[in-house]
Amino acid sequence: MKLMDHPVFRRFWYPTLSLASLQAGPQAFTLLGERVVLWLTADGRPAAVHDRCPHRSARLSVDSAVVNGDLRCGYHGWQFGADGRCTSIPQLGGEVPPDARNRVKAYRCEARYGFAWVCLSEEPLLDIPVVRHADDPAFRQVFEYEEDWAANMLRVCENALDLAHVSFVHRATIGEEHRPVAPRLTLRPLEQGVHFTCQLPVANPEPQQRNLRIAEAETLRTVDIRWYAPCTFVLHFTYPNGLVHQIVGFATPIDDGHVRRIQFAYRSDREADAPAESVARFDRQVGAEDRRILESCDPDFPLHTTAEAHMVLDRPGITMREVVKALILEHDPERERLRAELGGGRRQAA
Ligand code: FES
Ligand SMILES: [Fe+2]
Structure with missing residues (x-):
């Protein structure tokens, strides 16, 4: 299955x-x-x-x-x-x-x-996620894109929690291939989700320098990343000049191997500071880099933690698997049969 x-x-x-x-x-x-x-x-x-x-x-x-x-x-x-x-x-x-x-x-x-x-069900398990800044008049919403990707919902969500890929996949935008990042993650509890914070050094190429109003080739993001089961991720970045750029992304499952990628952002600045079109263009470019590699991954997403190799920075993705596994085992009518297939039902401590 x-x-x-x-x-x-x-x-x-x-x-x-x-x-x-x-x-x-x-x-x-x-x-x-x-x-x-x-x-x-x-x-x-x-x-x-x-x-x-x-x-x-x-x-x-x-x-x-x-x-x-x-x-x-x-x-x-x-x-x-x-x-x-x-x-x-x-x-x-x-x-x-x-x-x-x-x-x-x-x-x-x-x-x-x-x-x-x-x-699709009369009985949703969770409410629609509440997104920070959505009702805050100090923030503007910037629509970024809606497009179909040939990728699995959970692979796309895991990619949003995965900082190890930034140096390689995003070497043309925010990554620095010669300096693979391995930030120290602070995992925080989040019911039916994953939440962590860290400091992430990123490259800051020319168009982004104008979007951020930071005229330096590198900058530092104070990162707060949340995934809300099953398809929502919120990437909250604060830059050294105080600017907040929060990406709200979705990987709505069309089927096993396809999602509708929807993305918008909430920004603490104004249109006169950075035109929405320019902000969206840069994030679309970063998204296209993710898309290319995600469409090369298997369309299925094995939950059993022995199915694929892992490293320390994959901890958010492993916690994500445990959350999904617990949801399935708690609510699937075939849970007893599934327990062995998925590798047990206990959620690992974050
Ligand atoms: S009204 Fe006849 S098919 Fe819909
Ligand atoms: Fe990425």
Whole structure:
């Protein structure tokens, strides 16, 4: 069984499409292999239902429209509300006979941080992560990118916690190949997640010097990194001049080997200090470097700690495996069989 097939992953909230992109009309999103269609209802809230019409199985994201806040199928025009109930059959003068088969499966859907979040289960295990600075008027939100990567959700998240790769993968941007970094990490407790802090020396090339307003070829990040199970990472960087640049990244699982990478940042400076376009361009370049190497890794993510080799700096990734393992063993109906496969259920002390 591939890791992402465990039903526990259906019980989390995931960001999918931006609310801005839904302004154009209904759109499809594949979440954990399930086809979903999203749209904005009359009050501007996002709604999500199974992308398959119960009438003749057409995809509700194809040639559909939003009519009075409901989703109208592109094939014969049946309309559906956010709760999945059929609200109109135009060939019957809008009447809808009582029949359970007229319904489409609806998912829980919420707007947060400018994105439509979806949970495939009626019973999410955790709330949508609370991100620092999101409601702070002293910070601005900078949208950075939304794109699909052919990589596994947990490999992408582990990469965000992995500082050993910076010198090599990012040698064209923030890394210094001749000086592999091995910062001392201070791991801190975080329920259903990983949290650590450290000091990280980084290269500071020309475009980034302007973004940071630091005219030096190297600088130091005071780093606070958090991963919230299963797909959110928050990288909080404070620079010597006091500037805060906090990256909020997501690896929403499309399937085992594909994610929708969504990323934005919260900055303590203003547009006049560093244009959002320039800030986003630099972080996109760093992200493209990660993408190239992550797409070369196996699409599966073995949880058993004996499956791959490790070094001391991999400790956040190992703790991440223990968190995921504990979640699966606690909530998967097949937990007894899985215990041996995953290498025990005890969470290692961070
Ligand atoms: S297939 Fe959707 S209305 Fe007929
Ligand atoms: Fe990276």
